[in-house]
Amino acid sequence: MHVLVIGKGGREHALAWRLKQSPRAGTVFCAPGNAGTARDGITNVAIEHTETDKLQRFCLKEKIGLVVIGPEDPLAAGLADFLRGKGLKVFGPSKDAARIESSKVFAKELMLKADVPTAEFRVFDHPQPARDYIETRDYSVVVKADGLAAGKGVVVCKTSAEAVAAVKRIMTDDEFGAKAGRHVVVEKRLEGEEVSVLALVSGRTFLPLPACQDHKAVGDGDTGPNTGGMGAYCPAPIATPELMKEWERTVFFPTIHAMKRGRYPFQGVLFGGFILTNQGTRVLEFNCRFGDPETQVLIMRLKTDLLDLLEAVADERLQEFENIEWDTRPAVCVVLCSGGYPGKYDTGKPITGIADADRLPDVKVFHAGTKVDELNRVATDGGRVLGVTALGDTLADAKARAYEAVKLITFAGMHYRSDIADKALKVKPPAAPVETPKLPAKFRKRGGDKPST
Ligand code: GLY
Numbered sequence: 368m369h370v371l372v373i374g375k376g377g378r379e380h381a382l383a384w385r386l387k388q389s390p391r392a393g394t395v396f397c398a399p400g401n402a403g404t405a406r407d408g409i410t411n412v413a414i415e416h417t418e419t420d421k422l423q424r425f426c427l428k429e430k431i432g433l434v435v436i437g438p439e440d441p442l443a444a445g446l447a448d449f450l451r452g453k454g455l456k457v458f459g460p461s462k463d464a465a466r467i468e469s470s471k472v473f474a475k476e477l478m479l480k481a482d483v484p485t486a487e488f489r490v491f492d493h494p495q496p497a498r499d500y501i502e503t504r505d506y507s508v509v510v511k512a513d514g515l516a517a518g519k520g521v522v523v524c525k526t527s528a529e530a531v532a533a534v535k536r537i538m539t540d541d542e543f544g545a546k547a548g549r550h551v552v553v554e555k556r557l558e559g560e561e562v563s564v565l566a567l568v569s570g571r572t573f574l575p576l577p578a579c580q581d582h583k584a585v586g587d588g589d590t591g592p593n594t595g596g597m598g599a600y601c602p603a604p605i606a607t608p609e610l611m612k613e614w615e616r617t618v619f620f621p622t623i624h625a626m627k628r629g630r631y632p633f634q635g636v637l638f639g640g641f642i643l644t645n646q647g648t649r650v651l652e653f654n655c656r657f658g659d660p661e662t663q664v665l666i667m668r669l670k671t672d673l674l675d676l677l678e679a680v681a682d683e684r685l686q687e688f689e690n691i692e693w694d695t696r697p698a699v700c701v702v703l704c705s706g707g708y709p710g711k712y713d714t715g716k717p718i719t720g721i722a723d724a725d726r727l728p729d730v731k732v733f734h735a736g737t738k739v740d741e742l743n744r745v746a747t748d749g750g751r752v753l754g755v756t757a758l759g760d761t762l763a764d765a766k767a768r769a770y771e772a773v774k775l776i777t778f779a780g781m782h783y784r785s786d787i788a789d790k791a792l793k794v795k796p797p798a799a800p801v802e803t804p805k806l807p808a809k810f811r812k813r814g815g816d817k818p819s820t
Pocket of ligand 1: 657660
């Protein structure tokens, strides 16, 4: 079967690489792909996801048997519906179901309706009531732009002044786009460790994948601004088998059933971003796609044929799989970034050492922002450049092997975190000055964690 993967990140390289290993796979194409997919037995196709007619013509010409859509933007724009409408088999949710990620308001209201544990919140379509609400909270809040904002529309605030400023940035200044900022969600800021739990979903059937932990902040010890993800490990020991069972019952089951009842059934991978608070688990957000870099560590451990799995989801035959087989060894992925990322960064820097790193046993270098330059060299072409991923007998071994591979790779300006997986290895982060924001006494009252709409 010929397969087309849509996207150009580390997630898509990992998916295409594993799909190519299926005995049933014919040609695996990636549109548009990156330098890794160009050199890994995968065929890049120079079509962007917005060129929908071109994509459809390509699929028909190449007799594509399965289209796998990686990123959220094409899903939110309805690419899965469009291609399905042309008779193609597609892995990925409809535009309506993708609202679970593309609209924060939709996701929060769905969670409320389905009784899925989440932080107390309110939705606003005007800045003034949002400001009034913030000023009367006796806790810190998070302000979220309703729409997709390339992962930047969530502002975690320490003080009410920061939250009021976030409302202005989102709703008045349209910093994340006029559409994304038409509504905001203001929700209670929660404290705890975060964990990513993804599940394959098809109709009413779902199969959770092992939990992973991402590292969102750019700096060691979770310092500095947030990024798309600086590294991940899998499995995350914090997600005990008991908790995984609980989340099936309290999160995945009610969400999937509510979506089916609402006539926007989910098909694809549903990604729950959870936080483990003193009061129990709360869902911070849902994504309608594979995580990045969670996919790199999951794919490294996956033993079941990925093509069989994704096709079964697309065919609504997921119930045929009782279990998914995993390598028992943990995996660690360290993301190498361009200088300046997550702010402004340069591209076009030649990269050396990838082949040496790839030759190490149980190591795979997944490309993200890379291209083949005019001199036929692999060069940087984005903020997150490579995801160096390794398996090890223990999590500590996987970490050591990943960093051994990282040391072989260089490009101008390269930076990365040196503490991926330390949370699970119980390595203490370096002491940092702790700032505890204090609200004026008149606001230090009331409590509760019940949604108020
Ligand atoms: N790693 C977080 C995400 O994929 O959104």
